Amino acid sequence: MFPRAGDGNLSQVRHVVLILSGKGGVGKSTITTQLALALTHAGNKVGILDTDLCGPSIPRMLSVGRPDVHQCDSGWVPVYTDSRKNLALMSIGFLLADPDEAVVWRGPKKTALIGQFVSDVAWGELDVLLVDTPPGTSDEHLAILENLKKHRVDGAVLVTTPQAVSTGDVRREITFCKKTGVRVLGVIENMSGFVCPHCSECSNIFSKGGGEELAKLTGSVFLGCVPLDPQLSSSIEEGKDFAELFPDSTTFSAISSISHTILNSLQTT
Amino acid sequence: MALFTYSIMSHLLRLSANKASVLRTGTEGKCGAAVCLQFIRCQRSVDTKALQERQKQHMAKGLPRQKPITGVKQVIVVASGKGGVGKSTTAVNLALALMANDSSKSVGLLDADVYGPSIPKLMNLKGNPELSDNNLMIPLTNYGVPCMSMGFLVDDAAPIVWRGLMVMSAMEKLLRQVDWGSLDYLVIDMPPGTGDVQLSITQNIPVAGAVIVSTPQDIALLDARRGAEMFKKVNVPILGLVQNMSVFHCPKCQHQTHIFGSDGARQLAHTLGEEFLGDVPLHLNIRESSDRGQPVVVSCPQSPEVWLIFFLP
Numbered sequence: 001m002f003p004r005a006g007d008g009n010l011s012q013v014r015h016v017v018l019i020l021s022g023k024g025g026v027g028k029s030t031i032t033t034q035l036a037l038a039l040t041h042a043g044n045k046v047g048i049l050d051t052d053l054c055g056p057s058i059p060r061m062l063s064v065g066r067p068d069v070h071q072c073d074s075g076w077v078p079v080y081t082d083s084r085k086n087l088a089l090m091s092i093g094f095l096l097a098d099p100d101e102a103v104v105w106r107g108p109k110k111t112a113l114i115g116q117f118v119s120d121v122a123w124g125e126l127d128v129l130l131v132d133t134p135p136g137t138s139d140e141h142l143a144i145l146e147n148l149k150k151h152r153v154d155g156a157v158l159v160t161t162p163q164a165v166s167t168g169d170v171r172r173e174i175t176f177c178k179k180t181g182v183r184v185l186g187v188i189e190n191m192s193g194f195v196c197p198h199c200s201e202c203s204n205i206f207s208k209g210g211g212e213e214l215a216k217l218t219g220s221v222f223l224g225c226v227p228l229d230p231q232l233s234s235s236i237e238e239g240k241d242f243a244e245l246f247p248d249s250t251t252f253s254a255i256s257s258i259s260h261t262i263l264n265s266l267q268t269t
Numbered sequence: 270m271a272l273f274t275y276s277i278m279s280h281l282l283r284l285s286a287n288k289a290s291v292l293r294t295g296t297e298g299k300c301g302a303a304v305c306l307q308f309i310r311c312q313r314s315v316d317t318k319a320l321q322e323r324q325k326q327h328m329a330k331g332l333p334r335q336k337p338i339t340g341v342k343q344v345i346v347v348a349s350g351k352g353g354v355g356k357s358t359t360a361v362n363l364a365l366a367l368m369a370n371d372s373s374k375s376v377g378l379l380d381a382d383v384y385g386p387s388i389p390k391l392m393n394l395k396g397n398p399e400l401s402d403n404n405l406m407i408p409l410t411n412y413g414v415p416c417m418s419m420g421f422l423v424d425d426a427a428p429i430v431w432r433g434l435m436v437m438s439a440m441e442k443l444l445r446q447v448d449w450g451s452l453d454y455l456v457i458d459m460p461p462g463t464g465d466v467q468l469s470i471t472q473n474i475p476v477a478g479a480v481i482v483s484t485p486q487d488i489a490l491l492d493a494r495r496g497a498e499m500f501k502k503v504n505v506p507i508l509g510l511v512q513n514m515s516v517f518h519c520p521k522c523q524h525q526t527h528i529f530g531s532d533g534a535r536q537l538a539h540t541l542g543e544e545f546l547g548d549v550p551l552h553l554n555i556r557e558s559s560d561r562g563q564p565v566v567v568s569c570p571q572s573p574e575v576w577l578i579f580f581l582p
Contacts, residue, residue, distance in 0.1 A: 003453060022384065024460075026353055054462035060488060102495035102502065104467070105464060106468065107433025107465055108433070135460075136385060136460070137384050138384060139432050139465075140464075141430070155559060164560045165560070169384075171425065172429070176430055177425050194517065196524055198526075199521050201520070228528060230526060230527070233486060
């Protein structure tokens, strides 16, 4: 009986953080990629595990194309965004023959693949592994938690937009974290306010303050607001590094500050 | 679920086929070795053919047959593939617009998003549904639209941590064990993704068509495209694509900003050969009235963004 190669693959990963929401379209993948980039710019080695099997956005956002996934002795080799290997990725997007193919799978198949993603990817040495999740509280989330039990989950970051339909779902997700014993590192209010590029008037398209209220209501830390920024949207679209292109923007300073807060709270546990 | 069932059945079928051939070889042993061997081979090929035929019949039985919902004439699903593009908002306003366009039509609304039910908030409905005399759940009604959602059956803060099988069972109940009465249209607000709920609904009930909602950005369109491909795979006709959050008009200077890109959904519709149903702009009005539980078709019927929704039906 050979020992499972998977058990050792997370042994050199210092911290595992889930990016959750409950609500779709609030910017989980965007926040995951931006936090990852902010952390790598601050000198950390980061991994991103994209467990959104039906809608894998991470490869597109980081403009890694569709490289082949290779195997090594310890399992699958993650895809690196550059030669310095500071940012490692794994996503179903790399495994599909046709990138536009719809992944129409029921729960057990998704559970099996996520189990492999957690155990069989040779992450190597990482400071932080960010796990981007799909919306909801379903098979994928249960599979992640079950498979990470052997390692540990250091915490979860909840992303919401300020409006009521969003905070309602994220509230359920916070309860899910409490019930499953996952520490809530904090709540991020994304798409919080839009500043007109023409007249600088700030419009609260998706309302304002909902994320902060939710954090208070649930006794969680409020990590901060990230504004609705068309430059961030277009960087994501084009797969460019927003942190490199707009390091002086309000958006980047918000994300950078949030990433420092998260790293500090991980290091103090 | 179907695959699991198939593998168990095929295993059982294989076992019973092997048992039968052993019995037959036992009775034929007196005829002589060579003849017996040939006879065994013939028997085995006949058994294999019969087995394959039985497996085919079992597999055809394995997929559920589509059965219409009692009293409902046509089902329209509002889906995307991507989360947060405005499926629920579109579904709610579409249902109301269908009624507003033709007051003789009766329209119902089913919230199939089990994990993040938004319909109760958007339709300003609260409370538990009562049961009718024949044990069917009575949908809650507002603005003349009967609605059913998981949100009526659980607490506001309670997460619904269910695997796919439980969700399938819940969907079956929300479809069949609700006293819809007689409806011309049932609009179903689908959850994001292309998984259990989408498969359960399209396999169990005949769907007249799907409206795909997307924002203009590529990231959303990738998933919307997958959603459209999924519907094609399960033979659900696509009624068209709606481009939501298409443009933002600054309330102060009226400057137009395409926050999420421009025209992406229109181009996708063209690429897929589907109809482009129209643009819905990003307007503070829509979000504000949605948060209040007053769909914009009802609260601001004169506003321009609403006219588009009127034209969608």
